[in-house]
Amino acid sequence: MDQSLQDIKQSFKQIRKERRKENFKAFFETFLKNKIAVAGGVLLLCYTFVALFAPWIAPYDPFEMDLFNKLQPPSLDHWMGTDDKGRDILSRIIYGSRLSMGVGFAAVLFGASFGIMMGMVAGYYGGWVDAIISRSLDVMLAFPGILLALAIISALGPSLFNVTVAVGVFSIPLFGRIARGSTMEVRHMEYIEAVRSLGGNDGIIIFRHIFPNILSPLIVQGTLRLATAILSAAGLSFLGLGAAPPSPEWGAMLSSGRDFFFSAPYIAIFPGITIALLVMGFNLFGDGLRDALDPRMKS
Template sequence: MNQQPLAHDESSNQAFSTLKPKLEQWRKFNKKLISNKMAVFGGVIVIFYVIVALFGQQIAPYDPLAIDLANKLQGPSAQHWMGTDDKGRDMLSRVIFGTKLSLGVGIVSVTIGAFFGIILGLISGYYGKWIDTIIMRFIDILLAFPGILLALAIVSALGASLVNVMIAIGIFSIPTFARIVRGSTLGAKKMEYIDAIRALGASDMKIIFVHILPNILSPIIVQGTLRLATAILSAAALSFLGMGAQPPSPEWGAMLSGGRDFLWSAPHVATFPGLAICFAVLGFNLLGDGLRDALDPRFQK
Protein backbone atom coordinates (compact mmCIF):
# COMPACT_ATOMS: atom_id res chain seq x y z
CA MET A 1 0.00 0.00 0.00
CA ASN A 2 2.86 2.39 0.82
CA GLN A 3 5.14 1.44 -2.08
CA GLN A 4 2.99 2.82 -4.90
CA PRO A 5 3.03 6.48 -3.71
CA LEU A 6 6.78 6.23 -3.17
CA ALA A 7 7.31 4.96 -6.70
CA HIS A 8 5.12 7.78 -8.02
CA ASP A 9 7.11 10.36 -6.03
CA GLU A 10 10.41 8.98 -7.31
CA SER A 11 9.26 9.16 -10.92
CA SER A 12 7.98 12.70 -10.39
CA ASN A 13 11.28 13.78 -8.82
CA GLN A 14 13.21 12.19 -11.69
CA ALA A 15 11.08 13.99 -14.29
CA PHE A 16 11.53 17.28 -12.44
CA SER A 17 15.30 16.79 -12.16
CA THR A 18 15.42 16.21 -15.93
CA LEU A 19 13.25 19.23 -16.67
CA LYS A 20 14.97 21.60 -14.23
CA PRO A 21 18.18 22.16 -16.28
CA LYS A 22 16.08 22.91 -19.37
CA LEU A 23 13.96 25.41 -17.42
CA GLU A 24 17.09 27.04 -16.04
CA GLN A 25 18.59 27.23 -19.53
CA TRP A 26 15.38 28.77 -20.88
CA ARG A 27 15.34 31.28 -18.00
CA LYS A 28 18.90 32.39 -18.76
CA PHE A 29 18.12 32.68 -22.47
CA ASN A 30 14.97 34.69 -21.80
CA LYS A 31 16.80 37.00 -19.36
CA LYS A 32 19.67 37.52 -21.81
CA LEU A 33 17.32 38.29 -24.71
CA ILE A 34 15.10 40.69 -22.75
CA SER A 35 18.13 42.55 -21.40
CA ASN A 36 19.12 43.35 -25.00
CA LYS A 37 17.05 46.46 -25.73
CA MET A 38 17.77 46.42 -29.46
CA ALA A 39 16.68 42.78 -29.70
CA VAL A 40 13.44 43.61 -27.89
CA PHE A 41 12.88 46.53 -30.25
CA GLY A 42 13.46 44.21 -33.22
CA GLY A 43 11.10 41.63 -31.73
CA VAL A 44 8.38 44.25 -31.31
CA ILE A 45 8.77 45.24 -34.97
CA VAL A 46 8.59 41.60 -36.10
CA ILE A 47 5.50 40.92 -33.95
CA PHE A 48 3.84 44.04 -35.36
CA TYR A 49 4.48 42.89 -38.94
CA VAL A 50 3.21 39.39 -38.16
CA ILE A 51 -0.03 40.79 -36.69
CA VAL A 52 -0.52 43.04 -39.72
CA ALA A 53 0.12 40.08 -42.05
CA LEU A 54 -2.37 37.84 -40.22
CA PHE A 55 -5.15 40.41 -39.82
CA GLY A 56 -4.47 42.63 -42.81
CA GLN A 57 -7.85 41.99 -44.38
CA GLN A 58 -9.61 43.24 -41.25
CA ILE A 59 -7.22 46.17 -40.71
CA ALA A 60 -7.06 47.59 -44.26
CA PRO A 61 -9.60 50.40 -44.75
CA TYR A 62 -9.95 49.88 -48.52
CA ASP A 63 -9.66 47.25 -51.21
CA PRO A 64 -5.97 47.38 -52.26
CA LEU A 65 -6.91 46.79 -55.91
CA ALA A 66 -9.82 49.26 -56.10
CA ILE A 67 -9.09 51.93 -58.74
CA ASP A 68 -10.28 55.51 -58.21
CA LEU A 69 -8.77 57.70 -60.93
CA ALA A 70 -10.56 60.79 -59.63
CA ASN A 71 -8.39 60.68 -56.48
CA LYS A 72 -5.06 59.58 -57.93
CA LEU A 73 -1.73 60.75 -56.50
CA GLN A 74 -3.29 62.41 -53.48
CA GLY A 75 -0.99 63.06 -50.53
CA PRO A 76 -1.54 61.70 -47.03
CA SER A 77 -4.84 62.86 -45.54
CA ALA A 78 -7.47 61.86 -42.98
CA GLN A 79 -9.21 59.80 -45.66
CA HIS A 80 -6.06 58.15 -47.01
CA TRP A 81 -3.37 58.10 -44.31
CA MET A 82 -0.62 57.22 -46.79
CA GLY A 83 -2.18 58.90 -49.80
CA THR A 84 -3.07 57.23 -53.09
CA ASP A 85 -1.04 55.95 -56.04
CA ASP A 86 -1.28 56.77 -59.75
CA LYS A 87 -4.42 54.61 -60.05
CA GLY A 88 -6.12 56.16 -57.02
CA ARG A 89 -5.61 53.04 -54.91
CA ASP A 90 -5.21 53.52 -51.15
CA MET A 91 -1.50 53.20 -50.27
CA LEU A 92 -2.10 52.17 -46.65
CA SER A 93 -4.26 49.23 -47.73
CA ARG A 94 -1.69 48.17 -50.32
CA VAL A 95 1.18 48.34 -47.84
CA ILE A 96 -0.85 46.30 -45.34
CA PHE A 97 -1.68 43.60 -47.88
CA GLY A 98 1.92 43.67 -49.10
CA THR A 99 3.06 42.68 -45.61
CA LYS A 100 1.53 39.23 -46.00
CA LEU A 101 3.10 38.80 -49.43
CA SER A 102 6.58 39.90 -48.37
CA LEU A 103 6.65 37.91 -45.14
CA GLY A 104 5.24 34.90 -46.97
CA VAL A 105 7.96 35.08 -49.61
CA GLY A 106 10.62 35.40 -46.92
CA ILE A 107 9.35 32.49 -44.82
CA VAL A 108 8.84 30.11 -47.75
CA SER A 109 12.19 30.89 -49.39
CA VAL A 110 14.12 30.58 -46.11
CA THR A 111 12.31 27.30 -45.38
CA ILE A 112 13.40 25.96 -48.77
CA GLY A 113 16.99 27.03 -48.22
CA ALA A 114 17.06 25.73 -44.63
CA PHE A 115 15.54 22.34 -45.53
CA PHE A 116 18.05 21.47 -48.22
CA GLY A 117 20.95 23.26 -46.53
CA ILE A 118 20.43 21.41 -43.25
CA ILE A 119 20.25 18.02 -44.96
CA LEU A 120 23.36 18.67 -47.06
CA GLY A 121 25.25 20.07 -44.07
CA LEU A 122 24.36 17.15 -41.81
CA ILE A 123 25.35 14.53 -44.39
CA SER A 124 28.55 16.35 -45.30
CA GLY A 125 29.65 16.94 -41.73
CA TYR A 126 28.74 13.50 -40.42
CA TYR A 127 30.10 11.25 -43.17
CA GLY A 128 33.03 13.39 -44.33
CA LYS A 129 35.55 12.01 -46.86
CA TRP A 130 34.45 11.97 -50.51
CA ILE A 131 30.81 12.74 -49.64
CA ASP A 132 31.92 15.91 -47.88
CA THR A 133 34.15 16.83 -50.83
CA ILE A 134 31.38 16.47 -53.41
CA ILE A 135 28.77 18.38 -51.37
CA MET A 136 31.15 21.20 -50.42
CA ARG A 137 32.34 21.67 -54.00
CA PHE A 138 28.70 22.01 -55.05
CA ILE A 139 28.20 24.58 -52.29
CA ASP A 140 31.34 26.43 -53.44
CA ILE A 141 29.90 26.64 -56.95
CA LEU A 142 26.74 28.27 -55.59
CA LEU A 143 28.80 30.64 -53.45
CA ALA A 144 30.83 31.68 -56.50
CA PHE A 145 27.82 33.65 -57.76
CA PRO A 146 26.54 36.74 -55.94
CA GLY A 147 23.18 35.88 -54.41
CA ILE A 148 21.07 38.42 -56.27
CA LEU A 149 22.70 37.56 -59.62
CA LEU A 150 22.08 33.86 -59.07
CA ALA A 151 18.47 34.62 -58.20
CA LEU A 152 18.13 36.77 -61.33
CA ALA A 153 19.49 33.94 -63.48
CA ILE A 154 17.10 31.41 -61.94
CA VAL A 155 14.06 33.67 -62.29
CA SER A 156 15.03 34.50 -65.87
CA ALA A 157 15.15 30.79 -66.66
CA LEU A 158 11.92 29.91 -64.83
CA GLY A 159 9.92 33.03 -65.66
CA ALA A 160 8.90 36.14 -63.73
CA SER A 161 6.56 35.25 -60.86
CA LEU A 162 6.45 35.37 -57.09
CA VAL A 163 6.66 31.57 -56.84
CA ASN A 164 9.84 31.50 -58.91
CA VAL A 165 11.28 34.29 -56.75
CA MET A 166 10.75 32.11 -53.67
CA ILE A 167 12.48 29.19 -55.40
CA ALA A 168 15.39 31.37 -56.51
CA ILE A 169 15.94 32.94 -53.08
CA GLY A 170 15.62 29.50 -51.49
CA ILE A 171 18.33 28.10 -53.76
CA PHE A 172 20.86 30.86 -53.05
CA SER A 173 20.11 30.48 -49.30
CA ILE A 174 21.19 26.81 -49.32
CA PRO A 175 24.99 27.41 -49.08
CA THR A 176 24.72 29.56 -45.95
CA PHE A 177 22.73 26.94 -44.02
CA ALA A 178 24.83 24.06 -45.37
CA ARG A 179 28.13 25.55 -44.23
CA ILE A 180 26.83 26.48 -40.77
CA VAL A 181 25.26 23.05 -40.21
CA ARG A 182 28.34 21.24 -41.50
CA GLY A 183 30.62 23.11 -39.10
CA SER A 184 28.32 22.45 -36.15
CA THR A 185 27.98 18.78 -37.10
CA LEU A 186 31.75 18.34 -37.28
CA GLY A 187 31.98 19.50 -33.68
CA ALA A 188 28.92 17.63 -32.40
CA LYS A 189 29.86 14.22 -33.83
CA LYS A 190 33.11 14.22 -31.82
CA MET A 191 31.26 14.48 -28.51
CA GLU A 192 31.46 11.52 -26.12
CA TYR A 193 27.71 10.99 -25.97
CA ILE A 194 27.63 10.43 -29.75
CA ASP A 195 30.32 7.73 -29.40
CA ALA A 196 28.27 6.12 -26.65
CA ILE A 197 25.08 6.17 -28.71
CA ARG A 198 26.93 4.70 -31.70
CA ALA A 199 28.39 1.95 -29.47
CA LEU A 200 24.85 1.03 -28.40
CA GLY A 201 24.03 0.27 -32.04
CA ALA A 202 22.06 3.36 -33.06
CA SER A 203 21.73 3.88 -36.81
CA ASP A 204 23.35 6.81 -38.59
CA MET A 205 19.97 8.39 -39.37
CA LYS A 206 18.94 8.24 -35.72
CA ILE A 207 22.23 9.75 -34.60
CA ILE A 208 22.00 12.54 -37.19
CA PHE A 209 18.36 13.55 -36.82
CA VAL A 210 17.58 12.59 -33.21
CA HIS A 211 20.83 13.39 -31.39
CA ILE A 212 22.93 15.79 -33.50
CA LEU A 213 20.32 18.01 -35.16
CA PRO A 214 18.49 19.03 -31.93
CA ASN A 215 21.82 20.04 -30.40
CA ILE A 216 22.84 22.35 -33.26
CA LEU A 217 19.52 24.21 -33.64
CA SER A 218 20.80 27.43 -32.07
CA PRO A 219 22.93 28.61 -35.03
CA ILE A 220 20.20 27.45 -37.43
CA ILE A 221 17.56 29.55 -35.66
CA VAL A 222 19.82 32.60 -35.62
CA GLN A 223 20.73 32.22 -39.29
CA GLY A 224 17.10 31.65 -40.24
CA THR A 225 16.04 34.89 -38.54
CA LEU A 226 18.81 36.89 -40.19
CA ARG A 227 18.15 35.21 -43.53
CA LEU A 228 14.51 36.34 -43.43
CA ALA A 229 15.70 39.94 -43.66
CA THR A 230 17.87 39.08 -46.67
CA ALA A 231 15.02 37.18 -48.32
CA ILE A 232 12.55 40.06 -47.92
CA LEU A 233 15.07 42.53 -49.32
CA SER A 234 15.99 40.23 -52.23
CA ALA A 235 12.35 39.57 -53.10
CA ALA A 236 11.65 43.31 -53.11
CA ALA A 237 14.70 43.89 -55.33
CA LEU A 238 13.57 41.27 -57.85
CA SER A 239 10.04 42.66 -57.91
CA PHE A 240 11.49 46.17 -58.34
CA LEU A 241 13.29 44.89 -61.44
CA GLY A 242 10.07 43.39 -62.77
CA MET A 243 11.11 39.77 -62.14
CA GLY A 244 8.86 39.07 -59.15
CA ALA A 245 5.30 40.07 -58.31
CA GLN A 246 3.48 41.56 -61.27
CA PRO A 247 1.06 44.53 -61.24
CA PRO A 248 -1.42 45.11 -59.73
CA SER A 249 -0.14 42.89 -56.91
CA PRO A 250 0.44 44.99 -53.74
CA GLU A 251 3.99 43.76 -53.19
CA TRP A 252 6.42 46.23 -51.65
CA GLY A 253 9.11 45.94 -54.31
CA ALA A 254 6.60 46.25 -57.15
CA MET A 255 4.99 49.25 -55.43
CA LEU A 256 8.41 50.85 -55.03
CA SER A 257 9.09 50.30 -58.72
CA GLY A 258 5.77 51.87 -59.68
CA GLY A 259 6.42 54.88 -57.49
CA ARG A 260 9.84 55.78 -58.91
CA ASP A 261 8.19 57.75 -61.74
CA PHE A 262 6.55 60.06 -59.19
CA LEU A 263 9.47 60.77 -56.84
CA TRP A 264 9.13 64.53 -57.37
CA SER A 265 5.41 64.98 -57.92
CA ALA A 266 4.16 62.38 -55.38
CA PRO A 267 7.06 61.04 -53.28
CA HIS A 268 4.72 59.22 -50.86
CA VAL A 269 4.01 56.55 -53.51
CA ALA A 270 7.57 55.24 -53.20
CA THR A 271 8.36 56.39 -49.66
CA PHE A 272 5.90 54.25 -47.70
CA PRO A 273 6.67 50.90 -49.40
CA GLY A 274 10.37 51.73 -48.97
CA LEU A 275 9.87 52.40 -45.25
CA ALA A 276 7.95 49.13 -44.89
CA ILE A 277 10.88 47.22 -46.39
CA CYS A 278 13.38 49.16 -44.28
CA PHE A 279 11.68 48.48 -40.94
CA ALA A 280 11.01 44.82 -41.75
CA VAL A 281 14.68 44.21 -42.55
CA LEU A 282 15.74 46.21 -39.48
CA GLY A 283 13.42 44.23 -37.20
CA PHE A 284 14.63 40.80 -38.33
CA ASN A 285 18.29 41.87 -38.22
CA LEU A 286 18.00 43.24 -34.67
CA LEU A 287 16.11 40.18 -33.49
CA GLY A 288 18.61 37.86 -35.17
CA ASP A 289 21.55 39.63 -33.52
CA GLY A 290 19.83 39.38 -30.15
CA LEU A 291 19.12 35.68 -30.61
CA ARG A 292 22.76 35.10 -31.56
CA ASP A 293 23.98 36.81 -28.40
CA ALA A 294 21.47 34.94 -26.21
CA LEU A 295 22.03 31.49 -27.73
CA ASP A 296 25.80 31.63 -28.16
CA PRO A 297 27.44 29.94 -25.11
CA ARG A 298 30.34 32.39 -25.33
CA PHE A 299 27.97 35.15 -24.27
CA GLN A 300 26.40 33.21 -21.39
CA LYS A 301 27.21 34.25 -17.84
Protein backbone atom coordinates (compact mmCIF):
# COMPACT_ATOMS: atom_id res chain seq x y z
CA MET A 1 0.00 0.00 0.00
CA ASP A 2 2.79 2.40 0.94
CA GLN A 3 4.64 1.52 -2.23
CA SER A 4 1.59 2.30 -4.37
CA LEU A 5 1.19 5.68 -2.67
CA GLN A 6 4.84 6.44 -3.33
CA ASP A 7 4.37 5.49 -6.99
CA ILE A 8 1.34 7.80 -7.26
CA LYS A 9 3.29 10.68 -5.70
CA GLN A 10 6.20 10.08 -8.03
CA SER A 11 3.88 10.09 -11.03
CA PHE A 12 2.36 13.39 -9.84
CA LYS A 13 5.84 14.91 -9.54
CA GLN A 14 6.79 13.70 -13.00
CA ILE A 15 3.60 15.11 -14.52
CA ARG A 16 4.17 18.48 -12.82
CA LYS A 17 7.77 18.55 -14.05
CA GLU A 18 6.76 17.84 -17.65
CA ARG A 19 3.99 20.44 -17.51
CA ARG A 20 6.42 23.07 -16.24
CA LYS A 21 8.80 22.40 -19.13
CA GLU A 22 6.00 22.61 -21.68
CA ASN A 23 4.56 25.78 -20.15
CA PHE A 24 7.97 27.47 -19.99
CA LYS A 25 8.71 26.64 -23.62
CA ALA A 26 5.32 27.95 -24.77
CA PHE A 27 5.74 31.10 -22.66
CA PHE A 28 9.22 31.81 -23.99
CA GLU A 29 8.16 31.38 -27.62
CA THR A 30 5.08 33.57 -27.20
CA PHE A 31 6.96 36.30 -25.34
CA LEU A 32 9.72 36.54 -27.95
CA LYS A 33 7.11 37.16 -30.65
CA ASN A 34 6.08 40.35 -28.87
CA LYS A 35 8.82 42.74 -29.96
CA ILE A 36 7.50 45.62 -27.84
CA ALA A 37 7.60 43.47 -24.71
CA VAL A 38 11.12 42.32 -25.56
CA ALA A 39 12.15 45.98 -25.93
CA GLY A 40 10.67 46.66 -22.48
CA GLY A 41 12.62 43.71 -21.06
CA VAL A 42 15.87 44.96 -22.61
CA LEU A 43 15.22 48.41 -21.12
CA LEU A 44 14.72 46.87 -17.68
CA LEU A 45 17.91 44.86 -18.04
CA CYS A 46 19.79 48.07 -18.83
CA TYR A 47 18.38 49.78 -15.71
CA THR A 48 19.22 46.72 -13.59
CA PHE A 49 22.78 46.65 -14.95
CA VAL A 50 23.23 50.34 -14.16
CA ALA A 51 21.87 49.88 -10.62
CA LEU A 52 24.11 46.88 -9.89
CA PHE A 53 27.31 48.42 -11.26
CA ALA A 54 26.69 52.06 -10.32
CA PRO A 55 30.07 52.55 -8.56
CA TRP A 56 31.92 51.49 -11.71
CA ILE A 57 29.68 53.31 -14.20
CA ALA A 58 29.18 56.71 -12.53
CA PRO A 59 31.87 59.16 -13.67
CA TYR A 60 31.75 61.23 -10.44
CA ASP A 61 30.90 60.93 -6.78
CA PRO A 62 27.14 61.68 -6.59
CA PHE A 63 27.57 63.53 -3.27
CA GLU A 64 30.65 65.59 -4.12
CA MET A 65 29.84 69.29 -4.37
CA ASP A 66 31.68 71.72 -6.63
CA LEU A 67 30.21 75.19 -6.15
CA PHE A 68 32.52 76.67 -8.77
CA ASN A 69 30.83 74.51 -11.44
CA LYS A 70 27.23 74.65 -10.31
CA LEU A 71 24.35 74.85 -12.81
CA GLN A 72 26.59 73.87 -15.70
CA PRO A 73 24.68 72.82 -18.86
CA PRO A 74 25.29 69.39 -20.45
CA SER A 75 28.83 69.11 -21.79
CA LEU A 76 31.54 66.55 -22.51
CA ASP A 77 32.65 66.72 -18.87
CA HIS A 78 29.14 66.49 -17.45
CA TRP A 79 26.83 64.77 -19.93
CA MET A 80 23.67 65.84 -18.08
CA GLY A 81 25.04 68.99 -16.50
CA THR A 82 25.42 69.82 -12.82
CA ASP A 83 22.86 70.83 -10.22
CA ASP A 84 22.73 73.90 -7.98
CA LYS A 85 25.48 72.47 -5.75
CA GLY A 86 27.78 71.44 -8.59
CA ARG A 87 27.03 67.72 -8.33
CA ASP A 88 27.07 65.66 -11.52
CA ILE A 89 23.46 64.88 -12.50
CA LEU A 90 24.33 61.75 -14.48
CA SER A 91 26.17 60.23 -11.52
CA ARG A 92 23.26 61.05 -9.20
CA ILE A 93 20.77 59.47 -11.60
CA ILE A 94 22.91 56.33 -11.86
CA TYR A 95 23.14 55.97 -8.09
CA GLY A 96 19.50 56.95 -7.73
CA SER A 97 18.49 53.88 -9.75
CA ARG A 98 19.46 51.80 -6.72
CA LEU A 99 17.17 53.75 -4.45
CA SER A 100 14.17 54.06 -6.77
CA MET A 101 14.24 50.47 -7.99
CA GLY A 102 15.03 49.18 -4.52
CA VAL A 103 12.02 50.98 -3.03
CA GLY A 104 9.80 49.70 -5.84
CA PHE A 105 10.87 46.07 -5.48
CA ALA A 106 10.74 46.16 -1.67
CA ALA A 107 7.27 47.75 -1.66
CA VAL A 108 5.85 45.24 -4.14
CA LEU A 109 7.46 42.33 -2.27
CA PHE A 110 5.95 43.62 0.99
CA GLY A 111 2.48 44.06 -0.51
CA ALA A 112 2.59 40.78 -2.43
CA SER A 113 3.69 38.74 0.60
CA PHE A 114 0.81 39.88 2.79
CA GLY A 115 -1.75 40.12 -0.02
CA ILE A 116 -1.09 36.67 -1.48
CA MET A 117 -1.13 35.06 1.96
CA MET A 118 -4.45 36.70 2.87
CA GLY A 119 -5.98 35.95 -0.51
CA MET A 120 -5.04 32.27 -0.52
CA VAL A 121 -6.34 31.75 3.02
CA ALA A 122 -9.62 33.51 2.17
CA GLY A 123 -10.09 31.62 -1.10
CA TYR A 124 -9.20 28.22 0.35
CA TYR A 125 -11.24 28.24 3.56
CA GLY A 126 -14.16 30.44 2.48
CA GLY A 127 -16.98 31.09 4.97
CA TRP A 128 -16.40 33.55 7.79
CA VAL A 129 -12.63 33.57 7.17
CA ASP A 130 -13.24 34.72 3.61
CA ALA A 131 -15.79 37.29 4.76
CA ILE A 132 -13.44 38.91 7.29
CA ILE A 133 -10.43 39.02 4.98
CA SER A 134 -12.44 40.19 1.96
CA ARG A 135 -14.08 43.03 3.89
CA SER A 136 -10.66 44.09 5.19
CA LEU A 137 -9.31 44.22 1.64
CA ASP A 138 -12.40 46.14 0.51
CA VAL A 139 -11.82 48.76 3.21
CA MET A 140 -8.25 49.23 2.02
CA LEU A 141 -9.42 49.50 -1.59
CA ALA A 142 -11.91 52.19 -0.60
CA PHE A 143 -9.03 54.64 -0.08
CA PRO A 144 -7.17 56.02 -3.10
CA GLY A 145 -3.66 54.58 -3.02
CA ILE A 146 -1.70 57.82 -2.82
CA LEU A 147 -4.00 59.20 -0.08
CA LEU A 148 -3.59 56.01 1.96
CA ALA A 149 0.18 56.33 1.54
CA LEU A 150 0.07 59.97 2.63
CA ALA A 151 -1.92 59.00 5.73
CA ILE A 152 0.56 56.26 6.63
CA ILE A 153 3.57 58.54 6.17
CA SER A 154 1.87 61.27 8.19
CA ALA A 155 1.55 58.78 11.04
CA LEU A 156 5.02 57.21 10.72
CA GLY A 157 6.98 60.26 9.58
CA PRO A 158 8.80 61.04 6.32
CA SER A 159 11.56 58.62 5.36
CA LEU A 160 12.42 56.29 2.50
CA PHE A 161 11.64 53.24 4.65
CA ASN A 162 8.20 54.60 5.52
CA VAL A 163 7.55 55.33 1.85
CA THR A 164 8.32 51.68 1.11
CA VAL A 165 5.88 50.55 3.80
CA ALA A 166 3.18 52.98 2.64
CA VAL A 167 3.42 51.99 -1.02
CA GLY A 168 3.51 48.32 -0.01
CA VAL A 169 0.38 48.63 2.13
CA PHE A 170 -1.80 49.99 -0.66
CA SER A 171 -0.55 47.14 -2.88
CA ILE A 172 -1.86 44.46 -0.48
CA PRO A 173 -5.54 44.44 -1.58
CA LEU A 174 -4.70 44.11 -5.28
CA PHE A 175 -2.63 40.98 -4.73
CA GLY A 176 -5.13 39.71 -2.18
CA ARG A 177 -8.08 39.84 -4.56
CA ILE A 178 -6.17 38.16 -7.38
CA ALA A 179 -4.88 35.40 -5.06
CA ARG A 180 -8.35 34.84 -3.60
CA GLY A 181 -10.07 34.53 -6.97
CA SER A 182 -7.39 32.25 -8.41
CA THR A 183 -7.43 30.04 -5.29
CA MET A 184 -11.19 29.65 -5.48
CA GLU A 185 -10.82 28.47 -9.10
CA VAL A 186 -8.30 25.73 -8.38
CA ARG A 187 -9.17 24.52 -4.87
CA HIS A 188 -11.82 22.06 -6.13
CA MET A 189 -9.83 20.72 -9.09
CA GLU A 190 -9.13 17.01 -9.35
CA TYR A 191 -5.44 17.17 -8.56
CA ILE A 192 -6.17 19.07 -5.33
CA GLU A 193 -8.73 16.45 -4.33
CA ALA A 194 -6.18 13.74 -5.16
CA VAL A 195 -3.57 15.35 -2.88
CA ARG A 196 -6.16 15.70 -0.12
CA SER A 197 -7.14 12.04 -0.45
CA LEU A 198 -3.48 11.05 -0.14
CA GLY A 199 -3.34 12.75 3.26
CA GLY A 200 -2.01 16.17 2.33
CA ASN A 201 -2.78 18.79 4.98
CA ASP A 202 -3.97 22.33 4.30
CA GLY A 203 -0.47 23.83 4.46
CA ILE A 204 0.90 21.39 1.87
CA ILE A 205 -2.10 21.88 -0.40
CA ILE A 206 -1.98 25.69 -0.23
CA PHE A 207 1.76 26.26 -0.58
CA ARG A 208 2.91 23.27 -2.65
CA HIS A 209 -0.02 22.73 -4.97
CA ILE A 210 -2.25 25.82 -5.12
CA PHE A 211 0.38 28.56 -4.94
CA PRO A 212 2.50 27.37 -7.93
CA ASN A 213 -0.66 27.13 -10.04
CA ILE A 214 -1.84 30.69 -9.38
CA LEU A 215 1.52 32.36 -9.95
CA SER A 216 0.89 33.53 -13.53
CA PRO A 217 -1.58 36.37 -12.80
CA LEU A 218 0.38 37.31 -9.68
CA ILE A 219 3.64 37.67 -11.63
CA VAL A 220 1.90 39.86 -14.20
CA GLN A 221 0.34 42.02 -11.48
CA GLY A 222 3.67 42.27 -9.68
CA THR A 223 5.48 43.47 -12.79
CA LEU A 224 2.84 46.08 -13.56
CA ARG A 225 2.69 47.08 -9.90
CA LEU A 226 6.41 47.81 -9.89
CA ALA A 227 5.82 50.68 -12.29
CA THR A 228 3.13 52.12 -10.01
CA ALA A 229 5.26 51.63 -6.90
CA ILE A 230 8.29 53.42 -8.39
CA LEU A 231 6.10 56.26 -9.66
CA SER A 232 4.31 56.59 -6.29
CA ALA A 233 7.59 56.55 -4.35
CA ALA A 234 9.02 59.23 -6.63
CA GLY A 235 5.87 61.31 -6.18
CA LEU A 236 6.06 61.07 -2.39
CA SER A 237 9.75 62.02 -2.45
CA PHE A 238 8.87 64.92 -4.74
CA LEU A 239 6.50 66.14 -2.01
CA GLY A 240 9.31 65.92 0.55
CA LEU A 241 7.96 62.80 2.30
CA GLY A 242 10.55 60.31 1.12
CA ALA A 243 14.30 60.45 0.69
CA ALA A 244 16.01 63.30 2.50
CA PRO A 245 18.77 65.43 0.91
CA PRO A 246 21.42 64.81 -0.29
CA SER A 247 20.07 61.39 -1.28
CA PRO A 248 20.10 60.99 -5.10
CA GLU A 249 16.52 59.72 -5.29
CA TRP A 250 14.84 60.61 -8.58
CA GLY A 251 11.71 62.16 -7.06
CA ALA A 252 13.80 64.28 -4.70
CA MET A 253 15.98 65.38 -7.64
CA LEU A 254 12.85 66.44 -9.50
CA SER A 255 11.71 68.43 -6.49
CA SER A 256 15.02 70.28 -6.16
CA GLY A 257 15.13 70.94 -9.91
CA ARG A 258 11.76 72.66 -10.12
CA ASP A 259 13.23 75.83 -8.57
CA PHE A 260 15.56 76.11 -11.57
CA PHE A 261 13.17 74.95 -14.27
CA PHE A 262 13.49 78.13 -16.34
CA SER A 263 17.19 78.84 -15.76
CA ALA A 264 18.47 75.22 -15.77
CA PRO A 265 15.63 72.91 -16.89
CA TYR A 266 17.94 69.92 -17.38
CA ILE A 267 18.11 69.46 -13.58
CA ALA A 268 14.47 68.31 -13.59
CA ILE A 269 14.15 67.03 -17.17
CA PHE A 270 16.72 64.23 -16.99
CA PRO A 271 15.38 62.62 -13.77
CA GLY A 272 11.86 62.94 -15.18
CA ILE A 273 12.84 61.18 -18.41
CA THR A 274 14.59 58.47 -16.39
CA ILE A 275 11.47 57.77 -14.35
CA ALA A 276 9.24 57.80 -17.44
CA LEU A 277 11.45 55.32 -19.32
CA LEU A 278 11.62 52.92 -16.38
CA VAL A 279 7.86 53.01 -15.83
CA MET A 280 7.30 52.49 -19.56
CA GLY A 281 9.70 49.53 -19.51
CA PHE A 282 7.81 47.82 -16.70
CA ASN A 283 4.45 48.43 -18.41
CA LEU A 284 5.64 47.06 -21.77
CA PHE A 285 7.26 44.06 -20.11
CA GLY A 286 4.17 43.44 -17.95
CA ASP A 287 1.86 43.56 -20.97
CA GLY A 288 4.07 41.03 -22.72
CA LEU A 289 4.00 38.74 -19.69
CA ARG A 290 0.22 38.98 -19.55
CA ASP A 291 -0.13 38.01 -23.19
CA ALA A 292 2.35 35.14 -22.85
CA LEU A 293 1.03 33.72 -19.57
CA ASP A 294 -2.69 34.10 -20.33
CA PRO A 295 -3.70 32.89 -23.82
CA ARG A 296 -7.09 34.57 -23.41
CA MET A 297 -5.38 37.99 -23.39
CA LYS A 298 -3.55 37.52 -26.69
CA SER A 299 -4.44 40.11 -29.24
